[in-house]
Amino acid sequence: MNPLCPWVERLIARSAARDEEIRWGWARRHMERCPECARAAKDFRTIRDGLASALDAPEPSEAFVANMWAAIDAPGALAGGHAAPGRRPAMSALGWAGAVAVAATAGLVVVHSLRREPILPGATPTREVRIARDAGQPDTPVNRQAAAESPDRRGALPRTARDTARPGSDGDRKASKRDTAAERAAIQRMLRQRQRLASGKAAPKTEPAAGRPAASATSDASDQSAAAVSWAELGYYYEAQSDVSNAAYAYRQAWREQGGAAAAFAAGRTSEAAGDILSAVECFAEILDDANGARSSGDGAWIMDSRGIGVS
Amino acid sequence: MEAAMTSDCATVTDETLARSAANGDRLAYSALVERYRKLAFSTAYAMLGNRDDAEDVAQEAFVRAYRALPDFDPRRPWGAWIMSIVRNLCRDAIRRRAVRLAFATGHAEPGSHEPSADGHTPESTLIAAERLTELRRAVADLPDHLRAPIVLHYAYGRTYREIASDLGLPESTVVGRLAAAMRRLRRQFAAEASS
Numbered sequence: 001m002n003p004l005c006p007w008v009e010r011l012i013a014r015s016a017a018r019d020e021e022i023r024w025g026w027a028r029r030h031m032e033r034c035p036e037c038a039r040a041a042k043d044f045r046t047i048r049d050g051l052a053s054a055l056d057a058p059e060p061s062e063a064f065v066a067n068m069w070a071a072i073d074a075p076g077a078l079a080g081g082h083a084a085p086g087r088r089p090a091m092s093a094l095g096w097a098g099a100v101a102v103a104a105t106a107g108l109v110v111v112h113s114l115r116r117e118p119i120l121p122g123a124t125p126t127r128e129v130r131i132a133r134d135a136g137q138p139d140t141p142v143n144r145q146a147a148a149e150s151p152d153r154r155g156a157l158p159r160t161a162r163d164t165a166r167p168g169s170d171g172d173r174k175a176s177k178r179d180t181a182a183e184r185a186a187i188q189r190m191l192r193q194r195q196r197l198a199s200g201k202a203a204p205k206t207e208p209a210a211g212r213p214a215a216s217a218t219s220d221a222s223d224q225s226a227a228a229v230s231w232a233e234l235g236y237y238y239e240a241q242s243d244v245s246n247a248a249y250a251y252r253q254a255w256r257e258q259g260g261a262a263a264a265f266a267a268g269r270t271s272e273a274a275g276d277i278l279s280a281v282e283c284f285a286e287i288l289d290d291a292n293g294a295r296s297s298g299d300g301a302w303i304m305d306s307r308g309i310g311v312s
Numbered sequence: 313m314e315a316a317m318t319s320d321c322a323t324v325t326d327e328t329l330a331r332s333a334a335n336g337d338r339l340a341y342s343a344l345v346e347r348y349r350k351l352a353f354s355t356a357y358a359m360l361g362n363r364d365d366a367e368d369v370a371q372e373a374f375v376r377a378y379r380a381l382p383d384f385d386p387r388r389p390w391g392a393w394i395m396s397i398v399r400n401l402c403r404d405a406i407r408r409r410a411v412r413l414a415f416a417t418g419h420a421e422p423g424s425h426e427p428s429a430d431g432h433t434p435e436s437t438l439i440a441a442e443r444l445t446e447l448r449r450a451v452a453d454l455p456d457h458l459r460a461p462i463v464l465h466y467a468y469g470r471t472y473r474e475i476a477s478d479l480g481l482p483e484s485t486v487v488g489r490l491a492a493a494m495r496r497l498r499r500q501f502a503a504e505a506s507s
Contacts, residue, residue: 010491013498017490018472043498047447048466054444055451055467058363060353060370065345069338071375 016044326390358463
């Protein structure tokens with residue numbers, strides 16, 4: 001069989017369905033050479049002609065309208081818009097089982113969704129956000145601590161076994177629980193670090209001295225700011241948990257404090273994912289304003305890393 | 313009197329008739345049913361493949377529509393509304409598996425394909441009577457979504473655009489399903505010929 005034959009057969013079928021001759025020149029030339037495709041064209045013509053002859057076109061009975069009015073006037077018939085009496089059979093046991101399963105699933109989904117309270121502006125934040133906020137608002141760009149510790153910014157938060165476990169497996173679920181605890185511990189550890197810095201144990205922030213390597217100055221600044229859990233960091237944490245509502249809230253806080261297109265973009269992206277379109281539009285409009293030079297905010301030039309997190 | 317009112321109804325839009333029917337004008341609703349009963353029936357027949365079930369479903373659709381007239385939004389086309397009720401009822405019927413396919417029996421519906429005055433049709437010279445029965449049976453064996461456009465197009469002569477509107481599908485999908493049905497019928501015939 002010529003490799004073109006299956007394609008030509010499809011084209012012939014489509015043309016036959018449209019009641020027209022095949023219109024592609026190359027297919028017509030192929031049909032002239034290929035007896036199999038020529039036979040296919042003949043078969044389709046035969047079927048098409050046969051269908052017009054074989055199929056019935058019955059019409060509704062003369063009593064159609066009268067029967068309809070009788071059904072409408074029947075006492076108690078179709079009350080509430082349900083099917084005519086006697087037409088719909090009782091629900092089978094399988095149907096009931098299916099209904100129960102659907103109801104149970106819906107209940108689980110509702111219970112699960114109630115357990116995760118999204119943080120919206122003005123709403124009560126969850127514990128992690130309260131911890132971070134009560135400890136003082138971060139005043140540094142995103143993830144300097146992570147940048148100082150590891151070239152991979154993802155290292156700023158504990159790498160979760162969820163990244164490697166198969167989704168949906170028991171191992172994945174157990175690993176997820178362990179990782180959540182580990183991530184909370186990491187956040188608290190960073191908060192403690194920040195409190196230590198705030199109490200004066202850390203080196204004061206210094207301007208880079210003349211002749212001193214810029215990298216060293218940056219390192220000092222990073223050391224000081226590393227301890228803080230920034231709103232952007234929290235945003236990333238929540239986003240990694242697929243908690244876009246909390247992530248959007250945290251990113252918006254980061255944007256309000258530090259400004260910058262990257263923070264606005266992250267806030268807009270997660271707000272959009274959370275369904276808060278108004279906030280998303282507000283954030284994206286900020287980016288456009290910045291691009292037009294109408295407004296400039298933020299104390300550093302923000303760029304996006306590979307995960308869409310702003311770094312300065 | 314009634315005839316005069318019915319002829320008056322011929323110039324009135326569906327939506328106006330529906331509004332009148334919602335206010336209790338039975339004649340207006342009868343005129344609406346008269347406009348759409350054939351279309352509703354043919355669509356139900358194409359989807360279900362059984363005349364009795366098609367009539368029941370079409371009737372039920374009009375009864376439901378009558379009961380739901382107070383909720384009907386006259387800004388929407390009434391024809392599309394009634395056809396969506398028909399389609400939903402057909403799907404319901406297919407799901408309940410309460411449909412017997414008359415096609416499967418191989419019996420033609422009464423009154424169809426009578427020989428012409430000269431004793432034969434042009435098709436009969438091409439395909440023998442048994443081949444027609446086989447073809448009818450093959451169409452009955454098609455999946456519902458492939459059978460409906462075939463029946464509407466070849467039995468009722470509906471255009472692709474009309475079929476798309478009847479079945480609530482894009483026109484390209486209708487052509488694709490027709491082509492798929494043709495290919496399946498050809499394969500089936502080839503298999504029968506070889507066996």
